[in-house]
Amino acid sequence: MILDNLLLIISLLFIVSMLTMVSEKIGISYPIFLVIAGLLISFVPGMPHLQLEPDLVFLIFLPPLLYMAAWNTSWKDFWFWRRPILMLSIGLVVFTATAVAYLSHAMIPGFSLAMGFVLGGVISPPDAVAATSVLQGLKVPKRIVTILEGESLVNDASSLIVLRVALATVPAAVQFDLLQTGMDFFKVAGLGIIIGLAIAHVLYLVHRFLPTTPSIDTALTFISPYLMYIGAEHFHSSGVLAVVSGGLFLSFRAHEIFSYQSRIQSTYVWETVIFLLNGIVFIMIGLQLPEVMTGLETYNLYEVIFYAVVISLAAILVRIIWVYPATYLPRIFSKGVRLREKHPSWKTVFVVAWSGMRGVVSLASALSVPLLLEGKPFPHRDLVLFITFVVILFTLVIQGLSLPVILRWLNIEDDGENLEEQNAMMNSRLATVSLDFMRSNYDGEIQEFEPFQMLKNRYEKIIQMADSKMLHLEDTPSKSMVRKYRTMLLEIIDIKRVEITKLRRERVCSDELIKVKERELDLEEARLRKSP
Incomplete structure (x- = not known):
């Protein structure tokens, strides 16, 4: 049994790596390509039934993914853009959940308003990995990326709190209380932030004052998100915000607690691990088709597809409806907003509005809905799961594939910092x-x-x-010359690598010295390619 599971995991990792190379070759963002590939693989005869366990997502995948996102987020930028980030991560989540709740309640027979809020809480948070991976390599203002990444750090917590309150109202058959939800959010969120910062301070002292090594520092960075998440969840608070707050704190203090060896080593290790985690998560979304089709025998297939498509379109439309007023109305009523934030063009606002692809948190939330309610099957659980799957697939494929085309069509100029x-x-x-x-x-x-x-x-x-x-x-000629100079330096690095290969074959230098020189060239190339 253990060998079978191990072989399955290794096979998934290999498939993810291969499919990612294919996605790079054909120019499709790898999360979108992996979801589509997983969906196609699920139709292969004899394919084992792979079920995505909610605990696997929330306890194994989510903490490191959130931690890495927080680590790569600038606290300065996050705080500067806190107004639009909070408007999206809290306001839009509640608005989306409410709109989906009333729509599904009115459209689906026997679908209570409480069940509508369950569905709304499940599908309300967009997946930032999908959006940022689509935007990667494209010319977009830094403001857009910062807002989307900041939104992803908080919206999971908002949606999970909405879902938690909604699930509590289903058995009691009471009305969903938005005021109570708001109070619960601040209580759960506040305690989660406090726990995350407390654990982060302890880890800060460990990194700062104990004789750690680069390997120990790297290992501790992997332990950190799990300590924060599990610690917060143990006290019934937001593990998501605990990881986010702790990650932002330690990232802000990284220059004080890590040596250059620790920074280099942990960066490359984390990039590899996060790539594999993201890859497994997205291909597993596609592989869930057999799971989400289970239990739909009691429904008319054409009707549930209609419900799912309508709710998918509603989720896209609701985000657009929210983003434009949330962007421009505060500028009308607040002079401080006008002075602090540069006026955004309608084009950049539309990109933020269109970047609402759903992902694994939504699917895991749907799977976490209990099977039984007071000894009876949970009402419409299979329908919620199917609609969630379609919303994820619909938004990833439609919005994800069209986003690069829209960016080229809008021809957005970077209005950010020079x-x-x-x-x-x-x-x-x-x-x-x-x-x-x-x-x-x-x-x-x-x-x-x-x-x-x-x-x-x-x-x-x-x-x-x-x-x-x-x-x-x-001066355009000056810019052109700078680019040409950088190209020359990169070509010189290639020439040096060829010469090092000759030295290795001639065995006139030690392998240790050759590795040192190769490392120097790698760092130099990385600096040149990342410089503006």
Whole structure:
């Protein structure tokens, strides 16, 4: 049994890796491609029935995915855009849940309003991994990515609280109380944030004052989200917000507690693990088709497909209806908003409104709806599961595949910060302080020893280039020359790698030295490719 499960896991990891390469080749975002591939694989005769367990998602997958998202989120940007982020992650979640609740209650026979809020709580949170992976590599304002990532950090907690309250009202057959839901949200969310920050402070002290190694630091970063999530859930608070708050705190303090070896090692390890977790999650969504079709025998298939499509369209439309007023009305009534936030164009607002793809949290929430209610089958559970699956598939395929086309059609210009100018300014500042330090402490060595003089000349050249770049940033030939210079440096790195390969074959240098040089070239290439 253990060997069979292990073989299944390894097979999934291999399939995810292969399919991701195919998605890169054909230019489709890998979450969308993996869901479609999983759906097609589920039709293969003899394919084992793979059921996505809610506990597996909430306890194994969700904490590290949230932690990594929080770690990569700038607290400065998150706080600056807190108004639109909270409007989406809390306001839109409640608005979507309410709209879906009343629509499903009016449209589906025997579907109570409480069950409508169960369905609304399940499908209300978009999946940011799908949206950001689609936007990756496309020219979009940083503001859009920041808002979508910030939304994803909080909306899961909002939807799960709505779902929890809705499930509690189903057996009692009472009306869904939005006021009570709001009070529960702040209670559960507040305690979750406190627990997450408390655990994060303990981990901060461990990283800061105990003699850790890069391997220990990396291992602790994997343990951290589980400590925060399980600790918060134990006290019936939001494990999601515990992980988010703790991750944001530790990310903000990372420069104090990690050495450069720990940062490099943990970054590459986390990128690999998160890629595999995301891949498994999205392919498992597609593989759930046999599971969601179970129990639909009592329904008319054409009717349930109609319900699912209508609710999918409603979920898309509700987000568009909410996003535009939520963006522009506060600017009308608040001078502070107008002064603090740059006026967004309708194009950027539409991209945020259209980036509402649902994902694994919705499916796991639907699967977590109990099978029995007071000893009887939970009403319409199979229908909720099927509608959720269709909403995920509908939004991922329709919105996900159309988003790159829409971005090209809208031709959105980046209205965010001028990263190129900031990069030039930072290079100049760093070179200046380095040069001042050398002149103050190593002036004699600079005059007597050639390597010191060469380094001094290098920093002076960096300052000259940065100042020239800032003065002529709008000069097209200058930009073209900078790009050509970067291309030349990348080509030189390739030449150096070829020469290192020759040295390895000739065995004139130790393998250890060759690996060090290869590592230096890797870091240099990464710097060049990520620079603006």
